[in-house]
Amino acid sequence: MLPIINKMYRILGPNLNGILSADTINCSQPTAESLLQALRESVFNKTEVRPVINPRTPTKINMSFILYAILDVVSKYPNIPITVSPSTYYLYLYNNGKAEDRLPIHVISSCNLDIYTFPFDIQNCTYTFGSYKHTIRDVHILFSEPGEATLKKSLQYMETKGEWQLTDVIIVLKRRPTLYVVNLLIPSYCLITVDLFSFLLPPQNTDRSAFKMTLILGYTVFLLLMNDLLPVTGDTIPLINVFFSLCLALMVASLLETIVITNILCGSSDYPPLPNWVKVLFLHYLARLVCLPENTKGTISCSLEKEISQIRYPEKGIKSPLNHEQELKELRNIHKDVLTIRQQVDKHFSTDQNSEEWIHLGEVIDRFLFALYVIFLTVSFFTILIFWMYWYSFDKKS
16 A cells, blocks of 8 residues: 555645655555545545645635626525535645645625616626635635636636626626616606607597596506516615606606696686786796797787777767757766676676686696606606616726
8 A cells, every 4th residue: 555655645745744644544455445535534634734834834825716607696685595516526636736626616695786777787796715714824815817817718608698797807797788678668768758748638628637547557557567677775776766756756747737727627717816926937937938928818808998988988079960968868878888898898808818817827837847748758868878878888898
């Protein structure tokens, strides 16, 4: 057994000189199985002892790895399972004292997710490799190759092409947003656009409120079905959640505004006159802001009143064939009739003017909410476009 032992000693090298010697190994039979069993009992089970002659000499570990797959990024369960590694029996030993372990490891760890720009988010997860038993004075861990080479090998051997894309070896993950754009953003834009064009429906001829109620119900069901695609962990609220909330708020506001306009059209004749500040704020300034002309229908009553005054006080020089007494009697009768007519006309035009002001107020509010819809859709579209462009520019930089 001595030649086999000496050969094994030469393979392990001088770094194991303080651990292995010829008189410490006892093999029952001259077979490889007996030699491995003896090594396990006398050498390989001494994990607390560093393989150095002098305890002050640090152990140098050259480390390299290849990332084969990103199985999943779970953003809804806080419990982290135990890291699982498949069992292997291979340890490579060289005659210069180098020992190489190619153990595949399935790593499961936690990482702080920044989901503010979801689904165009880029996650930076830092992993620290070190010994949990020894300090830097005892163990030096070095990378055997640069990070670019490790990234290139990892991308070459990457087996999964799922939701996440590896962009840096430290580890930087970039989410592929196509699934969420198709399933979340595009349907939401379609529903909010349909609600936008519903403002073109005349509220006095069609039931616009029922149409908007159907849209709100459909949008609510859509959000409930797509809730599993949205992340629920993170320090900040994603912008996409704010977008969905604003879309639903605009739909509800448009429904309330439609109810108000329908009420005005049906009962504006019974409403009191508008306050002056409402006329100035809504019918003057806000009407100009949304490019609606001011209400000028109240001038009709003024022109009619002028005509009535001309009838009441006729011009001089018109001669009547009747005598003076009959003329005074006829004028008194005409005066009474004209006063009655004037009272009825003034009442009619006063009520009609109030109704027109209320209706014009509803038109201004309707146009203002339509403008808010257009501004919101434009701003949100360009915001998503900017994030998407930044996502692709980050891919080119990396």
